[in-house]
Amino acid sequence: MGSSGxxxxxxxxxKVVDLTAMVMGPYCTQIMADLGADxxxxxxxxxxxxxxxSVGPSPTMGGVFANVNRGKRSVILDLQTxxxxxxxxxxxxxxxxxxxTMRSKAIARLGFDYAAVAQRNPGIxxxxxxxxxxxxxxxxxxxxxxxxxxxCGLTAVQQMLTGxxxxxxxxxxxxxxxxxxxxxxTMALFHRERSGEGQEVEVGMFETMAxxxxxxHANGAMFSPPLGEAFYPRAVARNRRPYRTKDGHVAALIYxxxxxxxxxxxxxxxxxxxxxxxxxxxxxxxxxxxxxLAETFMERTTQEWLDLLGGLxxxxxxxxxPGELFENEHLKATGFFExxxxxxxxxxxxxxxxxxxxxxxxxxxxxxxxxxxxxxxLAELGLSPIA
Numbered sequence: 001m002g003s004s005g006x007x008x009x010x011x012x013x014x015k016v017v018d019l020t021a022m023v024m025g026p027y028c029t030q031i032m033a034d035l036g037a038d039x040x041x042x043x044x045x046x047x048x049x050x051x052x053x054s055v056g057p058s059p060t061m062g063g064v065f066a067n068v069n070r071g072k073r074s075v076i077l078d079l080q081t082x083x084x085x086x087x088x089x090x091x092x093x094x095x096x097x098x099x100x101t102m103r104s105k106a107i108a109r110l111g112f113d114y115a116a117v118a119q120r121n122p123g124i125x126x127x128x129x130x131x132x133x134x135x136x137x138x139x140x141x142x143x144x145x146x147x148x149x150x151x152c153g154l155t156a157v158q159q160m161l162t163g164x165x166x167x168x169x170x171x172x173x174x175x176x177x178x179x180x181x182x183x184x185x186t187m188a189l190f191h192r193e194r195s196g197e198g199q200e201v202e203v204g205m206f207e208t209m210a211x212x213x214x215x216x217h218a219n220g221a222m223f224s225p226p227l228g229e230a231f232y233p234r235a236v237a238r239n240r241r242p243y244r245t246k247d248g249h250v251a252a253l254i255y256x257x258x259x260x261x262x263x264x265x266x267x268x269x270x271x272x273x274x275x276x277x278x279x280x281x282x283x284x285x286x287x288x289x290x291x292x293l294a295e296t297f298m299e300r301t302t303q304e305w306l307d308l309l310g311g312l313x314x315x316x317x318x319x320x321x322p323g324e325l326f327e328n329e330h331l332k333a334t335g336f337f338e339x340x341x342x343x344x345x346x347x348x349x350x351x352x353x354x355x356x357x358x359x360x361x362x363x364x365x366x367x368x369x370x371x372x373x374x375x376x377x378l379a380e381l382g383l384s385p386i387a
Contacts, residue, residue: 009036009361016040017091018072019100021048023171024205025129026068027178029099033071034352035361040091040377041072047370057344060370070349071364076371079110083386090381093120097185099127104134114200123198125188129181133204143205148173152209157217160236176212177205239290242319243297250297250305252316262312269296342366
């Protein structure tokens with residue numbers, strides 16, 4: 001993507017200076033770019049490390065990088081040099097948002113902490129996104145998705161569910177924290193729109209995932225005195241898993257009383273009794289009921305179950321792979337995927353999952369080559385090229 005003048009969406013006209021790397025910060029700013037913001041990605045001379053960690057059409061364009069940096073402009077700045085710092089200050093002075101993923105002491109050593117930035121641009125929204133809040137004793141500790149999954153209790157509930165502590169098969173902490181940084185930043189922009197007042201925002205991965213996990217798992221531990229342990233029994237029931245069928249698996253949730261009654265009437269399992277009539281009763285023995293349902297699901301094929309449950313209005317789904325999503329008929333019908341031309345050929349991006357009737361977003365362009373827009377952006381600032 002070249003000039004910022006062709007952008008559309010609810011964030012059109014917003015300029016973001018993006019000093020983030022890996023996934024958490026870039027995922028946040030990717031969505032901002034999809035929704036119209038002009039995102040200027042600041043990279044060191046050797047680039048964001050995510051460029052190199054997965055397969056891609058060139059050594060500096062790995063698939064993960066290409067996805068979370070689409071539609072941005074890449075500028076190489078060496079922030080250890082006076083010239084690099086001068087250019088970053090010039091960008092910050094014109095920006096609506098400055099977001100970084102450096103630890104608090106590191107960004108302060110560079111001279112770009114909030115106090116310094118706000119002195120130059122009082123109206124800026126300044127977002128810190130890192131592992132742990134600097135307001136606590138772990139504030140300057142390093143963190144990655146795996147360590148935060150462990151720290152926030154996610155590996156522990158996986159152990160309750162499966163018998164072994166394990167990570168989930170996606171970088172959940174990075175992505176949830178990225179989404180949290182997105183909503184926090186846009187809320188600060190909304191406040192500025194009403195008041196004219198900029199502010200500093202802090203998003204810690206640990207605090208974000210603690211909040212995320214405790215939505216349901218705080219449970220009885222929230223009360224004083226505690227009424228139970230900090231876990232939600234249904235989510236960690238050992239028998240909570242896709243049901244094996246005669247020829248495969250199916251996912252189904254026969255949960256509320258309406259769906260339960262419809263299922264029982266249609267299937268007539270021999271093990272059903274009056275102690276299972278209500279959701280309250282079933283919740284107290286949910287793991288046992290999941291196990292009994294598992295036996296019943298073995299009696300029919302996957303398609304037979306999908307047909308039956310679909311006809312009853314009970315949520316059910318086949319098990320898909322990520323690769324199968326690219327050919328999913330529903331996603332095709334909604335226009336979810338967007339194919340964008342790049343210098344490496346067409347790229348089929350998973351598109352904007354939200355829909356706006358007046359200000360729709362779109363994939364604004366391919367991910368930039370390393371430093372592709374350095375000269376362009378410096379010229380916009382009236383600065384000479386940096387040797």
